[in-house]
Amino acid sequence: MMQALKSPRLGGLSALSCVLIILPFTLSNSFQLDVAIQVGIAAIVVVGLNLLVGFAGQISLGHAGFMGMGAYMSAILSGTYGWSPLLALIFAAICVGGLAFLIGGPILRLKGHYLSMATLGLGIIIAIVINTESWLTGGPDGLVVEPLSLFGWALSPFDEYHLLGISLSGTQVWYILIASLLVFAVWLALNIIDSPTGRALRAVHGSEIAAQVVGVNTAHYKVKVFVISAVFASVMGSLSAHYTGFITPNIAGFHHSIELITMVVLGGMASTYGVILGAVILVLLPQVLADLQEFEMLAFGLILMVTMIFMPKGLLPTLLNLLNKPKQKTTSEEAA
């Protein structure tokens, strides 16, 4: 039992759930809850992105493009064409997954900086299309999005809901939804990582050639994880659109892609809980730095640089390493 609690699956998931359950009671107003929801949305996207970047070692500088596609397809299908939001979300995820599958083959043959260049280009092309086809997307002025609804039951952040005799605001219901999804997403990610598929992905990162000679079809796995991470992004793009009720092409933009990859690297590549920490920090940092006013940009750049220089492995792995170091010493002494 103790052993099980130490594993990232059971132990990590229960810790995460604890934090997520306690958190709303420590938040004093709707703004803080809103920020928590945004952290959650970003966290789920980067948990997916981390499978691609952290575990399989394939850089994507265009993931916001997939998120934007999901958001806009959901918004347009449910708003302009009257689809049910859930159906629109699923359809968008299938389309984004399909695109990632088609483009993944040729793109993922590229390595290192060429891959980042190609994914960057892909993201920018998607953003340009969204920005330009304003008859459909509303262009840079943005698009109003219908609230999420299921079987005629609409979930708007602005309404009151009664669940099991408890009265909840729409934002609180959204929090519960996103928090549950986060736990679910982490569970899925851990399942993938700790499976033959996950080992194959990590082997692609560790030594692609070694994986190939033992029969791992690395191209296939790279495409697979590219599709999975794109679908994560698409679904969260859709949900984020329904939650905020308004989207602009920024969601698909280059800067957003950079923000996502920064969350992964800052929090700790190949660490599922690390990238969640990355999402927490990158969403909260602008809020904290907002008080610095004209120094905000300077401080943000500096924090980013200093963290990455001194913790190149990312925050969480570095912290855990520090905590583990004394312990390791004792074990080696025991062994000796």
Next chain:
Amino acid sequence: MKTTKYTLALTLTLAATGVSLTPVQAAETLRIGAFVSATGPASFLGDPELKTLELYIKEINAQGGVLGQQVELVHYDDGGSAGKARTYVNRLIGADKVDMIIGGSTTGTTMAAVPLVEQAQVPFISMAGAIVITDPVKKWVFKTPQTDRMAATKVLQDMKARGMTKIGLISGTGGFGRSGHKHTLEVAKEMGIEIVADETYGPQDTDMTAQLTKIKSTPGVQAVFNFGFGQGPAIVTKNYAQLAIDLPLYQSHGVASDKYIELAGDAAEGVRLPASPLLVADTLPETDPQKPVVTAYKAKFEAAYNMPVSTFGAYAYDALMLAVDALERAGSTDKAKVRDALEQTQNYVGVTGVYNLSAQDHMGLDVSSFRLLEVSQGTWKLVE
């Protein structure tokens, strides 16, 4: 072991941020919230807006504040991102508990805020152009600039008066240009003007000769209209001169600042555009009711910041002054009363124009508030 470590790390982070995000509530001050695009692609708008707000709040406080209270400006920079704007509006409402919100340098950031202020029932004055902001009328949402449609109308009217019916259009692909593009097409159709060439340029583009060459070689073009802001229109103007295009060039109110003439230099000579009287403050007739307001704002801003005024800063000035006026007439900070007072604003003389608001019109300006200006000998001249 690991469990506790994760929990510890996460809780610590959250606790740390929770502390810093809890606002310090000052007692007995009137809080005006603002969110502008002070950096990013729309900083051309947001920067002078923020400067204006800061300048005048200081002055208001020096003169004793509003309703006997000091005014506190709580402001955030959304960097032109609608997502960030939405979060900051949430913060202004939920955490900072402001009495009133001024903001939204762009249509995108404004529209992201609209559902929140409507829900929270906070009076909100936007500084962005698009019609959708106040049409249909939203109970708590007001705006100070004329619409892009009015700018397009003003320009096309002048073209028509000069007998031009076939024109070339070039516009930026940012929010401002796209919206202007859309409305120019609509107004042109209504007025029977044909757009024979239609080109665009990106907000960071550095050369528009290709687009202009295409317009130049389109047969029948009688004039060119550029809808955009930032450095783009100045580059268009310089390229226009370089290509020696011998047709009248019109710009939108997006470049209504001395900065434009400074950037475009001699190439700006003869360019026409619709703008508030701000740019011709000195030469306005003494009878013009706006003259004192306009000259005072220009003098104060330029003295404080040592940079030329722009129409955009004036939107913030008008928004702030309309807010103060409404607060004083409402006699309290009660949000519903302030909103009603705002809606009843009549004959309020601002820098942008004379505002007459109503339940059907939350902007309160008409096309005539735009003056048509022409660049002549390196300065603005009223075209009458």
Next chain:
Amino acid sequence: MSTPIIQVEGLSKVFGGVHAIENLSFSIQQGHIHSVIGPNGAGKTTLFNLITGIYTPTHGDIKLKGESIVGLDPSQLAPRGMCRTFQNLQICMNMTALENVMIGQHLQFKSSLLATLFRLPCVVQADQQAREKAAELMDFVGCAKYLNTEASAMPYGALKRLEIARALAAKPDILLLDEPAAGLNGAETAELDTLIQKVAQSGVTVVLVEHDMKLVMNISDYLLVLDYGKKLAEGTPEEIRHNPDVIAAYLGG
């Protein structure tokens, strides 16, 4: 004599005008320990890379169990029973030792994405079995004490054997070892010697590129000598030892 497990015919590989391998033909018999020797730059590793699909031949044919494998990539060769190790270690340093071996069992997993995502019992069970099998293999190659060590924390010699364990996990019929003794000390080399013989006894054909002549002569059934990409000689250790061409080449003739 049965069909050779590997048959190479008229093989050539040209890199920018230089013949790394030139018109090479030979065959490898099932169950043998077959060594490829030759001075540095003789084309031994290039030959391995050609056989295992990492390079594509310029000319010629390679048959595995009678079927041509030219144009197949490495991941298609493992299912046909061929596996290899590398001269420059190719270990996944981002994983534990055990996980590295488990990678080798990749072909034996047949689970759908859905089963993986939701971690259905069949996945858990298969994983557990794989773990046990991998541990056995690590014990077999003598790495038992590194079971849960991060690969990045293991000594060089152990990593060399770990590569062999990983290759064995793929259940190959033929195993190609590229300089397994390079960088090892005498004791380690002796252990390796035993290990290779154990592997061969279990019915796996072993192909060896090696500089350590003592090791090679000791364990090989058959040798191929390369020089400048061409076949200099082949035969049993005894024949090679007395081959005048080989003596000339090695003694700087």
Next chain:
Amino acid sequence: MLAELLQYLFTGVTLGATYALVALGFTLIYNASHVINFAQGEFLMIGGMSTFFLLEAGLPLPIAILLSVLLAGALGIALQKFAIAPAKNADVVTLIIITIGASIFLRGLAQLVWDKEIHAVPAFSGDTPLVIGGATLLPQNLWVLGISVIVVLALVYFFTRTLTGKAILATSMNADAAKLVGIKTQFILMLAFALSAILGAVAGVVVAPITFTAYDIGIMLGLKGFVAAAIGGLGNGVGAIVGGLILGVTETLAAGYISSDYKDAVPFVIILLILFFLPNGLFGSRSTERV
């Protein structure tokens, strides 16, 4: 018709020359340290902004340019010494994030030290357009082209004829071997960053009269430079120049003949197509994997 095409080409080549200069900056740093420096665009910004403000302060143009270029060079060295060197064993992505952090930092610094306004640096020799075959060209376009050619020739000379240049090349090919033969690789790396920053600043100054300058112009120019460098094949000087020209000319031709809305997408479609067929760009080395 022909005049139109000629006009597009003039514009495209000028634009392309700018991109090529930025791409050369990328190439220099990439060669020396295998880092893609996302802060490369900021050196252009610093060149332009600093020149403008030194002119404002009353310095003559040549001195203002010289000081700005030196400033950029110093910042380049600082970037290498304080941000890149301490993290030399970091992952590719980590290094990318560090340079992104540096670019945000420099932008933040610029808007603080200078301002957020757009500024026009006066053209070096007037604004009177030259007419050639019905197409027009500004004297400043010639400056851009001329200076690009001079810079390229100077680089060629530096790398083929001087010992220091050859040392940089040696370091880029094999840092360990270079160290063994007594090359001070840390110094070489700093030199590469300084050169690259100087290159960027020169580009920034010479295009400022055409494009104007502001604290945030570096983002887009930096991105385009990266695209140009990747088209040509990272680390290949000729590739960077060809890539820049391809990028500039296709952008203008796309604006002229296809759609100005999609002119920014066209280069990205092209680069995707190029990379699909040539995974190392047009001139990138087709390295075979050593195993």
